Amino acid sequence: MTPRSWLFVPADSAPKIAKALGAGADALILDLEDSVALGAKPAARVLAGQTLAAPRTGPALWVRINPLGSGLALSDLATIMPHAPDGIVLPKPDSVADVQKLGAYLEALEAAFGLEPGRTRILAIATETPASVFSLGGYAAAGPRLIGLTWGAEDLPAAIGATHARQPDGALTDLCRLVRSLCLAGAAAANVAAIDTVYPDFRDLDGLRAWAAQAKREGFVSMMAIHPAQVPVINEIMTPSTAEIAEARAIEALFAAAPGAGVVAHQGRMLDLPHLKQAQRLLARVRPA
Ligand code: COA
Numbered sequence: 001m002t003p004r005s006w007l008f009v010p011a012d013s014a015p016k017i018a019k020a021l022g023a024g025a026d027a028l029i030l031d032l033e034d035s036v037a038l039g040a041k042p043a044a045r046v047l048a049g050q051t052l053a054a055p056r057t058g059p060a061l062w063v064r065i066n067p068l069g070s071g072l073a074l075s076d077l078a079t080i081m082p083h084a085p086d087g088i089v090l091p092k093p094d095s096v097a098d099v100q101k102l103g104a105y106l107e108a109l110e111a112a113f114g115l116e117p118g119r120t121r122i123l124a125i126a127t128e129t130p131a132s133v134f135s136l137g138g139y140a141a142a143g144p145r146l147i148g149l150t151w152g153a154e155d156l157p158a159a160i161g162a163t164h165a166r167q168p169d170g171a172l173t174d175l176c177r178l179v180r181s182l183c184l185a186g187a188a189a190a191n192v193a194a195i196d197t198v199y200p201d202f203r204d205l206d207g208l209r210a211w212a213a214q215a216k217r218e219g220f221v222s223m224m225a226i227h228p229a230q231v232p233v234i235n236e237i238m239t240p241s242t243a244e245i246a247e248a249r250a251i252e253a254l255f256a257a258a259p260g261a262g263v264v265a266h267q268g269r270m271l272d273l274p275h276l277k278q279a280q281r282l283l284a285r286v287r288p289a
């Protein structure tokens with residue numbers, strides 16, 4: 001099942017990795033990219049590999065490699081793939097072609113290191129380059145490794161020459177709002193999870209809670225985090241509540257009791273096929289107790 005929470009941890013920091021492992025996140029993203037200075041990347045790769053090699057008891061372990069065009073990505077992969085990460089977070093793809101290219105690298109490395117073919121999944125941060133904005137509808141061609149699309153609020157504004165990613169009142173710029181929505185639709189078109197980006201003000205947990213609740217209403221099923229304190233909030237919001245589950249079960253039951261009906265009434269509301277689909281989607285995300 002798609003993780004509800006993904007906690008970023010700079011892979012050059014052993015203390016932070018130790019802390020992150022116990023933070024309650026469904027997945028960690030051991031970061032080799034933007035949170036690690038160039039000179040620290042070799043040591044970060046080794047530390048990421050050691051983290052993967054230790055007995056796994058907690059969260060799924062993913063690694064954010066450097067972009068494919070950076071000259072660093074193959075060294076990242078060569079160091080971590082022997083230790084079988086659960087998945088790779090791919091920053092700055094221009095299009096699905098970059099995901100396919102990463103998939104080809106993974107296929108070769110899985111074979112080289114005796115790993116089950118196809119076991120290494122991919123999450124693409126699909127909105128970070130100007131060209132990427134025009135290819136967000138193409139990810140259905142990625143193949144089964146791709147499990148989700150997410151977006152970023154920092155790199156695209158920097159790449160197009162914007163001075164800020166947000167307005168003075170904290171609201172996202174129009175371009176960021178656009179790519180966030182395209183990420184949502186692109187993920188649905190590719191039949192993969194839509195994952196919301198990080199909430200940067202890590203001391204503002206009320207703001208995070210409101211943001212995550214809104215994201216869930218819009219169709220995001222999980223969210224990334226930059227600080228351990230954000231994880232419980234995200235897990236709580238991204239877990240279907242008892243009331244939501246009860247409502248979805250009631251909707252399913254109404255349709256089951258009216259075979260052949262396209263539309264039913266429920267507490268004064270009209271329900272038709274989209275409502276049944278929403279209910280079924282939610283129930284598919286309920287974790288076994
Ligand atoms: N993973 C694990 N531990 C973390 C953490 C993270 N993402 N963020 C903070 N911590 C730890 C701190 O090291 C500190 O540990 P300590 O009490 O043992 O010293 C504790 O949690 C409290 O941290 P706090 O003092 O509130 O924050 P900070 O100023 O130390 O760190 C950041 C702030 C932003 C530097 C830090 O949260 C961070 O590195 N986040 C991840 C950044 C990242 O990966 N970015 C790339 C994706 S956008």
Ligand code: MG
Nearest residue numbers: 034152154155
């Ligand atoms: Mg970045």
